[in-house]
Amino acid sequence: MAALCAALAGAFLLLAAPRAYAAGDGLVRQEVTFRGGGGLLLHGTVLSKPGAPGPRPGIVLVGGSGPGPREEYRQEAEAFARAGITTLVHDKRTVGYSRLHRDFGLLADDAVAGARLLQSRSGVNPRQVGLWGFSEGGWVAPLAASRSTDIAFVVTIGGSGYDPLRTQTWNLATHLRHQGVGESFRRTVAGPAARFVASTGQFPAAGYDPLPVLEGLHRTPVLALWGDHDAQVPPRESAQIFRTALARAGNRHAVIGFVADGAHNGHRTSDGFDRIGGPLFHGKKLGELAPRYAQTMTSWVRAVAAGRPPASSAATGPGQALATTPVPGGHAWYVWLAPALLLLGFAAYPVSALLRRGPVLRPVRWLAGLGLSAVVATVACSVAVFVAGDGAVAPVVWGRPALWLVVQGLAVAVVVSACVSAAALRRRRLASNWRVWLRVVPAGLAAVAFVPWAVWWGVAA
Structure with a gap:
């Protein structure tokens, strides 16, 4: 009887333990859960490369706006894992985050909690766990790093140097121009309409200013990238803001770069509005990773983990067809x-x-x-x-x-x-x-x- 109870208990523990499996690509995937901001239970996957020398660096992927299921960032997660960087990609929270409400502080807490999960794993160097932030994650990842000493480095792709409302106004104007809409209506959207939206107080996190956060990253190595065809955040202006703010902070390891033939997400595009290749997500192409995009990120992370963070540098930005328009804040x-x-x-x-x-x-x-x-x-x-x-x-x-x-x-x-x-x-x-x-x-x-x-x-x- 005792033997039977022991066997049943062992089986229960086996079922309750995180599930690990190897896919056809040779990477090991383990389903995990962890507590994010406010104690919310989050679900994710840890990807690693078996046999990679340790202790290995780790990275937590912080997605862009919207529901953000982990499958959207599978290509990036696999690229980091193949390079020997243990990677956590998780489903975005649905509590405290909606179309009309954004709490970047909660999202930053989620990112820090994910980093601590990786730090606790065998084979991961707890002092070399960082964050990758895409789009909205380009606001969240630096915020998390500014709040926690657990974050060893930050990588961003498509991060905006402006507040969300000014960024979205530019995004809309750029897409309207692509659709053949003339300057007069674009001025209406960027001017009176944007001010009206701001006055309602319903645009989520409209006035969040990323500048103080960037200026607070004194010692954290930063790799900030933009697709050279980014049509959702102003790449040239954002890169200049990142460069200036990090230089003002005294950060000596801030690398500013651009992804050739890259869209907002760093994936292949012809003009920023289409995606070439890659898997389908919600019926639309995500695009395959642009040439050298993954290699640029993984080699930089490995250099940081090896104690050789590249010195600050800034590539020349691409042309930007439209300039951003400031949106007066407050309830006018x-x-x-x-x-x-x-x-x-x-x-x-x-x-x-x-x-x-x-x-x-x-x-x-x-x-x-x-x-x-x-x-x-x-x-x-x-x-x-x-x-x-x-x-x-x-x-x-x-x-x-x-x-x-x-x-x-x-x-x-x-x-x-x-x-x-x-x-x-x-x-x-x-x-x-x-x-x-x-x-x-x-x-x-x-x-x-x-x-x-x-x-x-x-x-x-």
Whole structure:
């Protein structure tokens, strides 16, 4: 009986232990769980190369924005592991992270927890475990390194030197340009629409400033890379910010470089908007790793682990078709107050009609309806790009989204109906009727204010 109990206990322990297996590529994969920020249980895979000399360096992969399942970064994980670098890739947290809420501090805690997991593993040098951060991870990985002495080095690919809102504004403008959208609508997205989004306070981590974090990395070796065809963060400007900030910090081991023929994720591309080869992820090509991309990262990590971190250097950046546009921070009251007042002014006429006070003038009724429609459509059409991405502009006609042409048509109709309403009032000699004045003045004032507001929003361009 005792023997049977012992056998059952052994079987239970075997089933409960992390599962390790070797794939056809010769790498050993072990499923692991660990506690991230706030004690959240995270699931991941540790990849290693059997027979690699130890103690080996380790690296934790920190993914970009979105759900971030580990499969998205399988190519990078395998490349590091084949180079003898024990690698942890894990599924991103779903608690404390959503489309409207980002807590980079929690993500940084997750990265540090992953690093500690690797440090505890046999064959890994606990003093040579670092982080790799892609895109959003380019904000998170340096933040984690600035908070913990457990991080020996940082590698980033496609990290932005700006805050998330300014970065996303540039990203959208770049993709709109690629789709044939003209400069006038791009100015609307980068200007009034971006300010409106900022004023709502709903853009996640909109004002996060990576500069103080970079300036705090005094001794941590950093390899910062960008694809030379990056279309999601401004590569040339970001590289300059990283270089300047790390130099100001006194970091003597900061290498700034670019991946030839590389997209935002460092994978092969022809122009930054497509991906060449590689596995499919959610039905889309990820692209295969660009030539020398993996070799650049792995050789740098091995040099750092060997105690020979390369001295600071900076490659010449690629051309950048569009410059970024600063987005004023804070809740700018005028951005949302102006359309609110316009809506109130145009709505006053139909509301008074419901109360049956005074005569109803058909031209003013049209003015009110068109004005309400034009204000809502102006804001919704341009802000929709931030919600749905550049797909919200299709189809593009004459360098403008088709919906934006409708908005411009509504704006013209507002001006025409205001002129017709004024003529009708004069023709019917109702200007002396105080009830008419009481009902018409709000709509008239809204029509007058609508013109400069529409010009500022770029509707008239």
